[in-house]
Amino acid sequence: MDFGEFNIHIWSVVSATGIICLVLIYLPLAKIKKNESKIKNNETT
Amino acid sequence: MFQTLKNFYHKLGSFPWFYKISGKVIPFAGVLSISLIVISSIWGLFFSPTDAVQGDVYRIIYFHVPAVSVSQVIYYSMSIAAAVFLIWRMKMAGVYIKSLAPIGAAFTFIGLMSGAIWGQPTWGTWWVWDARLTSTLVLFLFYLAIIGMQSTFASRKSADTAVSIITLVGVVNLPIVKKSVDWWNTLHQPASISITGESSISSEMLLPLLLSILGIYLFVFFTGLLSMRAEISTREQNKDWFKKVSNYN
Numbered sequence: 001m002d003f004g005e006f007n008i009h010i011w012s013v014v015s016a017t018g019i020i021c022l023v024l025i026y027l028p029l030a031k032i033k034k035n036e037s038k039i040k041n042n043e044t045t
Numbered sequence: 046m047f048q049t050l051k052n053f054y055h056k057l058g059s060f061p062w063f064y065k066i067s068g069k070v071i072p073f074a075g076v077l078s079i080s081l082i083v084i085s086s087i088w089g090l091f092f093s094p095t096d097a098v099q100g101d102v103y104r105i106i107y108f109h110v111p112a113v114s115v116s117q118v119i120y121y122s123m124s125i126a127a128a129v130f131l132i133w134r135m136k137m138a139g140v141y142i143k144s145l146a147p148i149g150a151a152f153t154f155i156g157l158m159s160g161a162i163w164g165q166p167t168w169g170t171w172w173v174w175d176a177r178l179t180s181t182l183v184l185f186l187f188y189l190a191i192i193g194m195q196s197t198f199a200s201r202k203s204a205d206t207a208v209s210i211i212t213l214v215g216v217v218n219l220p221i222v223k224k225s226v227d228w229w230n231t232l233h234q235p236a237s238i239s240i241t242g243e244s245s246i247s248s249e250m251l252l253p254l255l256l257s258i259l260g261i262y263l264f265v266f267f268t269g270l271l272s273m274r275a276e277i278s279t280r281e282q283n284k285d286w287f288k289k290v291s292n293y294n
Contacts, residue, residue, distance in 0.1 A: 001090055001101045009102050009166055010090065013159045017108050020151050021082075024268045025075075028144075028275035035278035039291035 058137050060277050061286045067270045074267035081260030088253035096250075105163040107254060110238075111261035113156035113181065117219055119149035119265060120184060123191075124216040127209035139205030140280070142212060143195055144272035148265055150188035157181060168232055176225035177233035184222055187215035201280070 001007065056062050089107035096103040123142050130138035160178065161171040172178065191208050198204035226235045237246040244251055281287045 001095070001104060005101075007101050009162050010104050013105050013108050013162050014086070014090075016158060017112070017155050020155060021264065021268075024148060024151055025271065028268070028271040031275035032271075032278050035275075035282050036291040039282060039288050 058135050060137070060281050060284075061290070063137065064274060064277055064287075064290060067274050071267060071270050071274070074263060074270065078260055078263035078267045081256060082264060085253050085257035085260050089250075089257060093250050093253050094247070099167055102163065102166050105159050106250075107257045109156060109159040109163060110254060111258045112152045112159065114258060115261050115265050116149050116153040116156055116181075116184065117222060118262070119145050119152065120187070120212075120215065120219060123149065123212050127212035130205055130209045131213075136205075139201070139209070140273055140276045141269075142191065142205070142208055144276045145269055146188055146191045146195075146208075148268055148272065150185060150192060152261075152265070153181065153185040153188055157185060173232050175231040175233055176229040177222070177231050180218060180222040180225050183218050184215070187211070187218065191215075 001010070086107060090104050093104070095101055123145055126138040126141040126145075129135050130142070157178075160181075164173075165171050191211055194208050194211060195204055198207060225231060226233055238244045238251070238254070246254070278287065
C-alpha cells in the first residue's frame with residue numbers, strides 16, 4: 001500500500017484498534033491516580 | 046530450582062511486592078510494546094507485498110491474527126489463575142482474572158470486528174454462522190459474563206469464586222475455537238502459521254506478522270500489569286502499606 005493511499009477497510013480497523021488500545025492504557029492509569037490521590041487527600045485533611 | 050520457583054510463587058501472592066515490582070517493569074514494557082506495534086504496523090501496512098488475490102485488504106491480518114491469538118491465550122492464563130484461586134485461595138489469582146478479563150474481551154472484540162471488516166470485501170458478507178466465528182463469539186460472551194459477574198456479589202471472595210468457576214467452564218470452548226476450521230467445513234480459512242510445520246504465508250508477509258504478534262503479547266503484558274495495579278490499589282486502599290506507598294509517590 002502506498003503512503004497516502006486510503007483504504008476504508010484497513011484504516012477503520014487501524015483506528016478502532018488504536019482507540020481501544022488507548023482506552024486500555026488510560027482507564028487503569030486513571031484508576032491508580034484516583035486511588036493514590038484519595039489517600040493523599042485523606043492524609044492532608 | 047524448585048525452591049526458587051516456590052519462593053517466587055509466594056512472593057507473587059504479596060500485594061506490596063507486586064505493586065513495587067510492577068511499578069518498575071511497566072514503563073519498559075510500555076515503551077517496548079508500543080514501539081513494536083508501531084514498527085510492525087508500518088512494516089505490514091506499507092512495506093510488505095500486496096497479496097495477489099486479495100489486494101491490499103489482506104493487511105488487516107496484522108491486526109486480526111495477533112488480536113485473536115492473544116484473546117485465546119489470555120483466556121487460557123485466566124483458567125490457570127481460576128484453578129489456583131479455587132485450590133489455594135490465592136487472592137492475586139482473583140485480581141488477575143478481574144484485571145485480564147476486560148483486556149481479553151477488548152482483543153476478542155478487535156478480532157471479531159476486524160474479521161467482519163475483512164470478510165465484507167473478500168467473502169461478500171460481514172458475518173456467517175460458521176464454527177470459527179460462532180465459537181469466537183461464544184468466547185467474547187464468556188468474557189462479558191466474567192466482567193458482568195464481578196459486580197453481582199456483595200463480597201469480594203464470593204465474586205472471585207463464582208468468576209473462577211465460570212472461567213473454568215468457559216475453557217471447554219477454547220479447543221473448539223482452535224480446531225473448528227479442521228473439524229467442520231467453514232468459510233474461515235485454516236491457520237496460515239504453524240509452529241511445527243511449514244507456514245503457508247510468504248516470509249515477506251510473515252516477518253511483520255510475527256513482530257506484530259510479539260508486540261501485542263507485550264502490550265497485553267503491559268496493560269495487564271497496569272490493570273492489576275489499579276485493582277490492587279482499589280482493594281488495598283485502606284491498608285497501611287498502600288498509604289505509605291501513595292504518600293511516597
